[in-house]
Amino acid sequence: xxxxxxxxxxxxxxxxxxxxxxxxxxxxxxxxxxxxxxxxxxxxxxxxxxxxxxxxxxxxxxxxxxxxxxxxxxxxxxxxxxxxxxxxxxxxxxxxxxxxxxxxxxxxxxxxx
Amino acid sequence: xxxxxxxxxxxxxxxxxxxxxxxxxxxxxxxxxxxxxxxxxxxxxxxxxxxxxxxxxxxxxxxxxxxxxxxxxxxxxxxxxxxxxxxxxxxxxxxxxxxxxxxxxxxxxxx
Numbered sequence: 001x002x003x004x005x006x007x008x009x010x011x012x013x014x015x016x017x018x019x020x021x022x023x024x025x026x027x028x029x030x031x032x033x034x035x036x037x038x039x040x041x042x043x044x045x046x047x048x049x050x051x052x053x054x055x056x057x058x059x060x061x062x063x064x065x066x067x068x069x070x071x072x073x074x075x076x077x078x079x080x081x082x083x084x085x086x087x088x089x090x091x092x093x094x095x096x097x098x099x100x101x102x103x104x105x106x107x108x109x110x111x112x113x
Numbered sequence: 114x115x116x117x118x119x120x121x122x123x124x125x126x127x128x129x130x131x132x133x134x135x136x137x138x139x140x141x142x143x144x145x146x147x148x149x150x151x152x153x154x155x156x157x158x159x160x161x162x163x164x165x166x167x168x169x170x171x172x173x174x175x176x177x178x179x180x181x182x183x184x185x186x187x188x189x190x191x192x193x194x195x196x197x198x199x200x201x202x203x204x205x206x207x208x209x210x211x212x213x214x215x216x217x218x219x220x221x222x223x224x
Contacts, residue, residue, distance in 0.1 A: 035214075041216055042117070042216040043157070090157075092212075100145070101159045101162070102147075102212050104156040104157055106156050109154075
């Protein structure tokens with residue numbers, strides 16, 4: 001079955017450490033997105049990519065980095081520069097140029113100790 | 114003003130009730146509209162797209178009012194399993210398609 005796989009599902013990190021969240025899709029989608037969700041808030045866009053080797057900052061990119069070396073993969077690194085990284089992180093994808101359904105992975109819950 | 118606004122609720126309704134949510138958006142050039150459902154600590158899942166002519170899927174009806182810039186979701190004959198947060202999503206195009214999420218409306222259906 002096609003879908004988006006995020007890993008790990010739960011991650012604990014000490015302050016000052018970088019962590020990388022994995023996102024892999026086999027839907028053959030061109031566009032991929034990373035969102036952050038905090039309690040009581042809507043999803044906020046961190047980074048997005050419409051094509052391999054290209055990505056754009058979203059609304060809250062500071063303290064995060066991404067890469068898009070393969071169509072299927074869009075990993076997110078939460079760096080030590082991110083002041084409040086504890087959150088629920090969601091990866092999503094959709095076909096470029098198609099304002100249709102945004103497909104989500106199951107999410108990664110990051111807790112900074 | 115937020116780009117997409119929803120009443121956070123919670124809306125507490127008895128089983129079998131009809132409940133309606135509204136969502137307003139600020140950008141008149143918005144293109145596509147969706148309702149997503151999100152269960153606690155899970156990812157959002159598409160409930161339905163919203164078309165200009167309105168659309169219905171079983172107990173769920175979605176409508177779009179471009180003149181007043183809002184979309185609505187009506188749930189008839191509420192079930193316990195309808196308890197969730199309902200997210201309004203709007204897309205705009207500014208070089209790329211951008212999905213903008215409301216904060217969600219929480220629904221609790223009570224036995």
